[in-house]
Amino acid sequence: MTALLEVHGLTRRFGGLVAVNDLTFEVNEGEMIGLIGPNGSGKTTTFSMLSGALKPSAGTIAFNGERIEGIKANRVCRKGLARTFQVVQPFPDITATENVMIGAFVNVGGARQAEATAREMLERVGLTPKADTLAKELTLLQLKRLEIAKALATEPKLLLLDEVAAGLTSTEVDVMLRLVRQLNSEGITFIIVEHVMRFVMNLSHRCIVIDFGSQIAEGTPEEVLNNPAVHAAYLGEEASLA
Amino acid sequence: MNLNFSGPVLSQAVISGVMLGGLFALISIGLTLIWGVMKIINFAQGEFLMVALYLAFFLVSWGHIDPYITILVTVPFMFFFGIGIFRATISPILKDPVMNQIMLTLGVSLILQNLALMLFSANVQSVNTRYSSWNIHIGSVVISGPQLIAFIGAILCTLALWYFLKTTDPGRAIRASAQNPSAATLMGIDVPRTYLLAFGLGSATLGLAGSLMIPFYYASPTVGVFLGLIMFIVVVLGGMGNLMGCFVGGLIIGLAETVGAAVLPGSLARVFTFAIFILFLLFRPQGVLTKRQT
Amino acid sequence: MNLKAPYIRIVVIGALICLLPLFLSSFYMHIAVLVLIWAFLACAWNIIGGYAGQHSLGNGLYMGIGAYAVAFLLDRFNMTPWLGLVVAIALSAGAAAFIGWIVFRYALKGAYFALVTIALTEAAVYVVSNIPALGGAGGMQMEYHGNSLYYMQFAGQNGYFFMGVLLVVFILLLTQWYRRKRFFYQLIAVRENEDAAEALGVDTVKAKIKANVMSGVLCAVGGVFYAQYFLYVGPRSVFGEVVSVQILIYAIVGGLGTTWGPVVGAVLLVPLSEITRAQLGNSYPGSQLLLYGGVMVLTMLFMPFGIMGLAERLHQRWQHRSTTQVVDSQGGEAS
Numbered sequence: 001m002t003a004l005l006e007v008h009g010l011t012r013r014f015g016g017l018v019a020v021n022d023l024t025f026e027v028n029e030g031e032m033i034g035l036i037g038p039n040g041s042g043k044t045t046t047f048s049m050l051s052g053a054l055k056p057s058a059g060t061i062a063f064n065g066e067r068i069e070g071i072k073a074n075r076v077c078r079k080g081l082a083r084t085f086q087v088v089q090p091f092p093d094i095t096a097t098e099n100v101m102i103g104a105f106v107n108v109g110g111a112r113q114a115e116a117t118a119r120e121m122l123e124r125v126g127l128t129p130k131a132d133t134l135a136k137e138l139t140l141l142q143l144k145r146l147e148i149a150k151a152l153a154t155e156p157k158l159l160l161l162d163e164v165a166a167g168l169t170s171t172e173v174d175v176m177l178r179l180v181r182q183l184n185s186e187g188i189t190f191i192i193v194e195h196v197m198r199f200v201m202n203l204s205h206r207c208i209v210i211d212f213g214s215q216i217a218e219g220t221p222e223e224v225l226n227n228p229a230v231h232a233a234y235l236g237e238e239a240s241l242a
Numbered sequence: 243m244n245l246n247f248s249g250p251v252l253s254q255a256v257i258s259g260v261m262l263g264g265l266f267a268l269i270s271i272g273l274t275l276i277w278g279v280m281k282i283i284n285f286a287q288g289e290f291l292m293v294a295l296y297l298a299f300f301l302v303s304w305g306h307i308d309p310y311i312t313i314l315v316t317v318p319f320m321f322f323f324g325i326g327i328f329r330a331t332i333s334p335i336l337k338d339p340v341m342n343q344i345m346l347t348l349g350v351s352l353i354l355q356n357l358a359l360m361l362f363s364a365n366v367q368s369v370n371t372r373y374s375s376w377n378i379h380i381g382s383v384v385i386s387g388p389q390l391i392a393f394i395g396a397i398l399c400t401l402a403l404w405y406f407l408k409t410t411d412p413g414r415a416i417r418a419s420a421q422n423p424s425a426a427t428l429m430g431i432d433v434p435r436t437y438l439l440a441f442g443l444g445s446a447t448l449g450l451a452g453s454l455m456i457p458f459y460y461a462s463p464t465v466g467v468f469l470g471l472i473m474f475i476v477v478v479l480g481g482m483g484n485l486m487g488c489f490v491g492g493l494i495i496g497l498a499e500t501v502g503a504a505v506l507p508g509s510l511a512r513v514f515t516f517a518i519f520i521l522f523l524l525f526r527p528q529g530v531l532t533k534r535q536t
Numbered sequence: 537m538n539l540k541a542p543y544i545r546i547v548v549i550g551a552l553i554c555l556l557p558l559f560l561s562s563f564y565m566h567i568a569v570l571v572l573i574w575a576f577l578a579c580a581w582n583i584i585g586g587y588a589g590q591h592s593l594g595n596g597l598y599m600g601i602g603a604y605a606v607a608f609l610l611d612r613f614n615m616t617p618w619l620g621l622v623v624a625i626a627l628s629a630g631a632a633a634f635i636g637w638i639v640f641r642y643a644l645k646g647a648y649f650a651l652v653t654i655a656l657t658e659a660a661v662y663v664v665s666n667i668p669a670l671g672g673a674g675g676m677q678m679e680y681h682g683n684s685l686y687y688m689q690f691a692g693q694n695g696y697f698f699m700g701v702l703l704v705v706f707i708l709l710l711t712q713w714y715r716r717k718r719f720f721y722q723l724i725a726v727r728e729n730e731d732a733a734e735a736l737g738v739d740t741v742k743a744k745i746k747a748n749v750m751s752g753v754l755c756a757v758g759g760v761f762y763a764q765y766f767l768y769v770g771p772r773s774v775f776g777e778v779v780s781v782q783i784l785i786y787a788i789v790g791g792l793g794t795t796w797g798p799v800v801g802a803v804l805l806v807p808l809s810e811i812t813r814a815q816l817g818n819s820y821p822g823s824q825l826l827l828y829g830g831v832m833v834l835t836m837l838f839m840p841f842g843i844m845g846l847a848e849r850l851h852q853r854w855q856h857r858s859t860t861q862v863v864d865s866q867g868g869e870a871s
């Protein structure tokens with residue numbers, strides 16, 4: 001059986017800087033993968049390439065057995081690979097519901113249906129009270145949830161979460177944990193980028209650690225946490241591995 | 243169609259085209275500078291040039307001042323004119339959506355154009371200076387003296403601006419503000435002030451253009467409409483914000499105008515210039531000297 | 537609120553407007569026809585400029601293509617403007633698709649689109665002025681046939697007036713209907729945040745090109761109407777910067793991206809400018825455009841959302857205070 005996502009030799013350069021260097025990994029259907037690394041190690045850049053927002057300098061990406069590297073983001077999304085943005089990207093001048101409807105239109109044609117899907121997704125992320133508020137009036141935390149609702153509305157098979165737990169209180173992290181677990185049990189595969197270790201270590205079946213764009217470790221959360229190379233990479237970093 | 247490919251006609255067209263191209267570059271450089279620094283298209287730039295041409299015209303015809311001496315008046319005047327317009331209209335809406343800034347500068351252009359129409363009537367005003375009929379003969383090719391001076395002025399102006407931006411402190415401040423306004427602010431640069439300076443400079447280049455053009459061009463309320471169109475085309479061809487590209491873009495359009503006029507029958511000549519423009523849009527939409535972003 | 541209410545409102549207002557000929561003199565009927573022409577064109581521009589948020593400054597190009605197509609075909613081949621209309625639609629669709637494709641394929645946007653479109657509409661003025669078959673700089677006079685449906689001509693203004701009302705009602709219904717369609721939501725997503733739209737499966741390039749074509753084709757229809765009313769087309773009267781600016785000023789003053797904004801803008805500004813022209817045009821040529829320039833500057837400085845945008849914001853603030861929950865996502869005009 002082929003994996004849901006197969007990444008081979010993925011590389012991205014910005015001028016002289018190699019932001020992502022020769023990454024190779026697989027993600028199987030139903031898995032939750034943690035992608036961790038210090039600030040600036042290339043996690044978001046990896047997501048941007050997987051989702052089609054950025055063209056890789058080299059390497060291949062196969063999703064569902066189909067090569068998708070270099071194709072445009074909207075087509076990647078319609079194939080069932082969605083992402084959230086670390087720097088939230090709302091549509092500011094329309095309501096939360098309308099924001100999510102844009103995602104829902106990937107699968108439905110009519111506004112009525114799209115609106116129903118949108119309200120359901122807002123319910124799932126706990127934004128129902130803000131359903132008719134303009135996105136520009138939401139707080140950052142609400143916008144992070146809106147990011148998830150928008151991506152969910154596209155009915156992805158694989159969802160890339162970029163720091164959705166950052167800045168949440170401990171209880172909020174718990175709520176988010178439960179939501180992601182629930183979605184995973186419904187069949188959505190996840191790659192999770194996160195500095196909040198409690199979140200990512202709790203969820204991940206497997207972790208990939210990158211530093212300066214290159215993979216330095218892979219394994220279960222325990223294996224990764226006990227890996228000296230990982231400790232060295234995080235040394236001097238604020239994020240604690242505890 | 244009788245195409246005319248004879249050698250002397252063509253070499254004359256090429257020389258005239260280079261001269262005209264330099265002039266086009268000179269009038270366009272302010273627009274590309276302003277865009278490069280603050281990401282605003284001043285759609286009134288053509289009308290700013292009209293103001294400069296009228297000023298030069300009146301100085302020469304009423305004040306009997308040598309056209310090249312008027313530079314001492316037109317350049318500072320246009321500098322402060324630009325700053326005044328910027329202060330009054332553009333700086334309050336610097337953070338507004340691009341569409342609003344576009345509309346605002348279009349509004350300013352309509353006001354200037356129609357004020358000129360009311361004040362000076364629709365008449366075309368030109369003045370005969372002692373340079374106006376000065377021609378330089380090289381073999382069979384004739385170069386108009388004032389056009390040659392305008393061409394040299396264009397080169398000097400481009401180099402001076404480039405040198406100013408590269409080596410002087412205010413120039414570096416302008417470039418820093420252009421690249422990253424918030425970082426520039428953190429470094430202690432007064433960004434609104436550098437914008438003001440850049441806008442003033444972009445306007446002052448038109449003062450120079452007005453003085454250099456008046457011996458062989460004219461002033462009229464609508465003179466900025468065609469010249470404004472040339473500016474838009476040159477700036478797009480050169481790559482928006484690219485000073486050297488602007489010069490190359492000017493040369494391309496200048497050559498297209500004269501070579502087209504020499505080779506093609508009258509009615510098709512104009513079409514030729516715009517056809518060249520569309521070809522460049524097709525194959526180098528990002529500008530002649532700019533690499534395409536991936 | 538009833539989903540049908542906005543449609544009913546449009547039709548009822550349209551029907552009431554049809555009573556105007558009973559009250560207006562010929563001079564004011566002429567102004568009324570002009571209001572309708574420009575309102576229609578502004579609504580057409582609103583699709584690309586207001587909803588899709590792309591800074592098209594060159595819609596005069598499509599208006600000119602429409603006007604010149606019918607004029608030329610009538611003049612040369614005595615072709616009925618109804619067929620001319622079809623040709624106008626095809627030509628403008630091709631031009632709008634081509635320009636949209638050139639600009640949007642490499643994600644060049646914003647001011648770049650503005651520069652290219654304004655350059656092309658201006659270029660059209662010089663090109664048309666140099667083509668003798670199109671009447672050159674003098675333009676083309678179209679033959680008058682009196683009341684004739686075949687020639688889409690009417691004796692007197694009332695026929696044109698009713699045609700104008702039909703067109704404006706049609707375009708308002710069309711926009712209102714499109715507001716609840718996937719395509720319009722996608723356009724608004726493109727306007728609000730292109731990266732986010734792309735990430736949510738919106739083909740932003742295709743959406744923008746489609747919007748440009750829709751807007752261009754409708755502007756060409758407006759151009760056909762314009763030509764039929766004046767029975768004259770000239771390079772500067774249907775192409776060029778001033779015409780293009782006129783098309784969008786009504787939408788901007790009225791309220792960008794709102795259904796009624798372009799109409800409100802035209803209703804306020806066209807009579808004002810026509811009366812200015814009638815009163816001052818002879819002694820002060822240019823007073824009309826000076827007025828437009830002033831209105832544009834003042835609107836941008838003090839009322840950047842236009843009249844409907846302002847009304848919408850006041851309405852929202854009022855609703856915010858008086859009710860706790862807003863149930864209706866249909867009633868508001870702006871999105």
Ligand SMILES: Nc1ncnc2c1ncn2[C@@H]1O[C@H](COP(=O)(O)OP(=O)(O)OP(=O)(O)O)[C@@H](O)[C@H]1O
Pocket residue numbers: 014017019037038039040041042043044045046086
């Ligand atoms: N568009 C770009 N142009 C130039 N350099 C870039 C660009 N995007 C990212 N980089 C650089 O690439 C490197 C990787 O950045 P990236 O955002 O992928 O890191 P990250 O792992 O997501 O970091 P963080 O944990 O802070 O979110 C950084 O050095 C960054 O400065």
Ligand SMILES: [Mg+2]
Pocket residue numbers: 043044045086
């Ligand atoms: Mg990141």
